[in-house]
Amino acid sequence: MAHDDPYEERPRRRGRKVLITLVVLLLVLGGLIVVADRVAVGVAERAIADQVRQEIAKQGAQSSPPEVEVGGVPFLTQVLDGRYERISIALRDVQGSVRGDAVALPKLDVDARNVRASLDTIRSGQGDVVAETVDGTGTISYDSLAKLLDRPGLTLGEQNGRLAVTAPIDILGQRLTVTGTADITVGKEGQVALRFNDLNADGLPNQPLARTLLNNYARGISIDVPLPELPFQLAVREVRPLPEGLAVTADARNVPINSATG
Template structure:
């Protein structure tokens, strides 16, 4: 063996040992990260269960009729939020939010609520006593067109979205003929009540005379209604209603909201 071969042979074992140490360190690091993630997720799960119970209690106190709430904590890491008692965002999903409307039932199949800048002290989550507040809350839900059409109680009437507006079609008796009528509605919101005012109705195949216009105006008045919405939780006030292909979307907002009022 020459002197030139020895350094090369001595270097190979050291290179293998270095790689083994690096692999071991990497495995340990990945394991540590995994433990941190698991612990973080456990902390979030505990907080979510506690918040779910407090949201359920608050809904009962407010008299809101809805299915069991689903609560999810947003932001990362969770554990520091739990310990600090301050959360970036908490999402609450409610199903079948209902309210009585003159004997009929107008329901929001789902109401998705996002609460931001939430203060929920750890002691409050542990004991169930004390207040949980949010800096701001937004809620979105969709009313199906079928439930709206049923409320209007007009045989054959159908509602939908057309070019961003609420559109209506219905068969109507005009001058002894049953003809398809179509048009759009203006939507306004006032004090938790949605007003639908149908305008610009046209009758297919009918002359645009004064008598036909008067009959269409009478029909439009008959299907123009005010629709009280279900009582919404957390002081949510409706700020916007807009037609979407899947239904009439309701957006509501509130600020400085008690998610769970202090006992």
């Protein structure tokens, strides 16, 4: 009767131990690579945030510290290639000044794609970080927009997807409440135009003069909105009323998303 040779089992056990050790080493090495990758992402995000802060200050605007997120995995291969899939930048409480009037942007989110930045630029902060495409979405608060119209008691908001206005008005000795909506258009240079063409007031006297006064009020609050210069050379393409404010969509092509230095 055949017996198992104990010497044959030892090489098998040694082989299994070597295999297990190799697997463990690979897992440890993979974990270290992942950690290093995430550490490198953090360093890059802080460097880009600092340069974006300089860009905002250069344009005479203010905001809370930029929040930067570098997308794409793995990150280190993007560093070596000098090209990044996506860099997202979140700006909050953006304040600009146009013609002495403050225009508030409580939120401005920027999504940069196919970003070119050398390793030296990320490491030293010197040089350009250039994005092939940049898309931005911001929100103008209704309060700041109402201040531009400069009519006591006037309030703005969203109603069925349109910009709605409510305001008190004195017409022929009567105190009335005006309501209506505005048409919004974006000009070639990104200028946003508000035109209040359809205003009504309950109790409006049935007289031509009363209607003329109401039409004059509508023309008085129809303005071209003086938007602040958006960062990253963003050009306004669309404006939509939302419950939280006037949503602005903008884009740009082949632009630096940092202040070039050095």
